[in-house]
Amino acid sequence: MNTHTEENYLKAIYNLSRVKGEANVNELSKQLDIKMPTVNSMMKKLAEKGFIIHESYKPVRLTSKGEKEAALIIRKHRLTEMFLVEKMGFGWDEVHNIAEQIEHVQSPDFFAKMDQLLGYPKIDPHGSPIPDKNGKMEWVEYHKLNECKAGDIVNFKAVTHSSDDFLKFLNSRELLLGTTIKILSIEAFDGTMTIEYNKRKHEILSQLVCERILVAPIKK
C-alpha cells in the first residue's frame, strides 16, 4: 500500500492532468504547497513505483497503473462527500476537508457500504463524476459558463473548484446545481456576466466565478 503522502501527490497529478494529460513540477508544488525540490524527489519515488513517467525537465505523466490508483482515491473522496451530504446532512460547502481525510482510510468494506447506502451514485455533490471500482470515470463534457454567449440558456451542472469560500459565495446567491441560468450580457472588457435565474433578474458574476461554473445547454 501507499502512504497518505503518496496518495496526495497522485491525486494532485491526476487533477492537473485532467485537462492537459500531464502535470509539471511547478504546478504540483503550488497546488500541494510543497517546495519544488521536494516534489521532485517524490516524482523519482513515484516513477520507481511505476505510477508515473518522468523524464528530466519534462512534465510528469501518469501510467495506467498510476491513473487507476489516483482514480480510486478520488472515488473514495467523492463517495465520502456524497455520503456526508446525503446521509449526514452536511452542506456541499462543508465536506471537502473532511473527505480529504477520510479518502485515505484503508477499508474496501467501508466504501462499499457507503456506495450501497447511497444507491451507487454516479456524481458527487459538486457535480463531479465518481470513478467506478475499476477507476473508470464517465466524462460528461460540460462548458465553462465564461465560454457561453449572451442569450444562451444553460443548466448549472458542476463546479470545478470545491473551496469553502467559493461554495459559500454560490450559496449566498442561491446559485445551486440544477439551476437554469439565462445569460443577459457579457462585459467585453473584463468578462463579467449579467445573468438571470429563479427570481433573481440581474445577478452579476465575475469572470473568475464564471470560469469555475460548468453548464450544459438546455435541450429544447
Add this chain to the structure above:
Amino acid sequence: MNTHTEENYLKAIYNLSRVKGEANVNELSKQLDIKMPTVNSMMKKLAEKGFIIHESYKPVRLTSKGEKEAALIIRKHRLTEMFLVEKMGFGWDEVHNIAEQIEHVQSPDFFAKMDQLLGYPKIDPHGSPIPDKNGKMEWVEYHKLNECKAGDIVNFKAVTHSSDDFLKFLNSRELLLGTTIKILSIEAFDGTMTIEYNKRKHEILSQLVCERILVAPIKK
C-alpha cells in the same frame, strides 16, 4: 495539534492505565508493537508536551491534560464504532479497524454530527462508555464473568477486547450484549465455565473467554 502517532501512544497509555493508573514502557511496546527504545523516546516527547509524567525507570502516568486528550480520541473512536453499527449496518465485529483510522480525523463538526445523529449515545457497540466532550467518562463497575460464582445469574454488559476473532466467536455462540447468563458450574482446575442462556442449555466457555466478558448481577 498532535500527530497520528502521538495519538496512538496516548490512547495506549490511557488503556493500559485504566486499571493500574499507570503504564510501563514494556507493556506499551508490546501493545503498540513498537520496540522499547522507540517507545522510550516518544515518552520523552510526550513528557515535554505535558501529556505525561515520566521519571527514569518508573512507569508513565498521564497528566490531566494527557488524560483529556486521550479520552477525546477514544470518544471519537467509540462514536465512530456506534455510527458504523447503528447507521451503516456493520456488525460489532467489523468496526474496530475502521474506527482506528477514522478516530484521527480532525473535524469537530464531523463527530458532533455523528453524536447528534446517534442521539448522544453513552455507550459504544461493545458496551464501553463514550467519554463526553470534556473527556469525562462515566465508569460503570461491571464484574468479569470469570469472577462470578456457580449459580449466579448475570447480564452480559460489555467486552474488554474488541478483536474480530473474539467477537466472531461470540457471534457464533449467539452470545450478544444484553443476554442473561446462568452459571451452571465452574471447573476448579482450569476455570472453564458451563453456562446457560436463551435456548442454549450447556455452553462451555474457557477462562480466557470469561475474562473478557463483563457482566452485571441481575437485580431481583
Add this chain to the structure above:
DNA sequence: ATATTTTGTTAGAATGTTCTAACTTTATAC
C-alpha cells in the same frame, strides 16, 4: 545475597518527508 531475568535507557543508524541554497536547463522577451 548473589545470579539471572526482565525492564528500561543510551547511542547511533535508517527511512520518509520536508526544507534551503546553489546550479542547470528551458522558455520568454526584447
Add this chain to the structure above:
DNA sequence: GTATAAAGTTAGAACATTCTAACAAAATAT
C-alpha cells in the same frame, strides 16, 4: 540571438519515527 525569467534539478541538512546493539537498573529466583 542574446539576456532575463521561469522551471527543474542536485546536494545537503532537519525533523519524525523507527530500528539494532550495547549497557544499566530493578525485579526475581534460588
